[in-house]
Amino acid sequence: MPSEQICEASDGVRIAHQHAGQGPPLVLLAGQANNHHWWDDVRADFEATHTTITLDYRGTGRSDSPREGYSTEIFARDVVAVLDDLGVDRADVYGTSMGGRVAQCLAAHHPDRVRGLALGCTSPGGRLGVERDAEVRRQLAQSDRTAARQALLELMYTPAGLATRRGPYRVLGDPTMAPNARRGHLRASDGHDGATLLGAIAAPTLVLHGTDDRLNPAANAPVLAERIPCARLRMVDGARHAYFDEYRSVAGPAVLDFLSTA
Incomplete structure (x- = not known):
């Protein structure tokens, strides 16, 4: 069970963060509108070799939920506050989905804090991003919330994966979020534009993506890999978000193999 602490971000917002395992620090960044439980089912895979560090984004979990102040750059500054609170000068960072956008900001604007970088199922956003198709948007926006949840599950997992899992599903969003925080997370993710960030990333970078990801289209992965200096690309055949x-x-x-040689 991870240990939890509370720190204060630069604007006074309280951020809950968790750490577990032993070894060099590895920050794990979750997707939009999710808290640290996004990583519950796989966190142990990293704890034998790393001290894993997660946080509840502002607006989620046990962190404060301010009315304003949501962007991927602000989330990145919150990560710096967590590292400062733990006395960690430099860490490896693995960001998935919106967490990958936060990780881009962290690596570009705070390069001294990032040793190695992994970007998973994410995109550059803005002018370079490849948007999900209209049918996916329609499925997620339908008024029947049960149907929308099922659509999200099917975008996350393959039919074979869903057939062998009965939940709980950790990646469908934090149900405790206030409406203003949920809107803030959406604005933060939609407002991200990595066009000026990617070329400034100096950390060795691995880009990972499922070949069958429609929620964050797989075509975003080569865009990231081509524009981040010395990045490597790894596509996971058949995988979704x-x-x-x-x-x-x-x-x-x-x-882990990538970080061991970064």
Whole structure:
């Protein structure tokens, strides 16, 4: 069970963060509108070799939920506050989905804090990003919330994956979020534009993506890999958005192997 602490961000917002395992520090960044439980099912895969560090984004979990102040750059500054609170000068960072956008900001604007970088199922956003198709948007926006939840599950996992899992599913969002925080997370993710960030990333970088990801289209992965200096690309064949969970036997070792040589 991870130990939890509370620290104060630069604007006074209280951020809950968790750490577990032993070894060099590895920050794990979750997707949009999710707290640290996003990593519950796979966290142990990293704890034998790393001290894993997670946080509840502002607006989620046990962190404060301010009315304003949501962006991927602000989330990145919150990560710096967590590292400062733990006395960690430099860490490896693995960001997935919106967490990958936060990780881009962290690596570009705070390069001294990032040793190695892994970006999973994410995109550059803005002018470079490849948007999900209209049918996916329609499925997620339908008024029947049960149907929308099922659509999200099917975007996260393959039919074979869902057939062998009965939940609980950790990647469907924090149900305790206030409406203003949920809107803030959406604005933060939608407002991210990595066009000016990617070329400034100096950390060795691994880009991972499921080949069958429609929630964050797989076409975003080569865009990232081409624009980040010295990045490597690893596509996970057949995987959807939650590749890091359903294909953990492939994804976890790929990240650890990369970080061991970064």
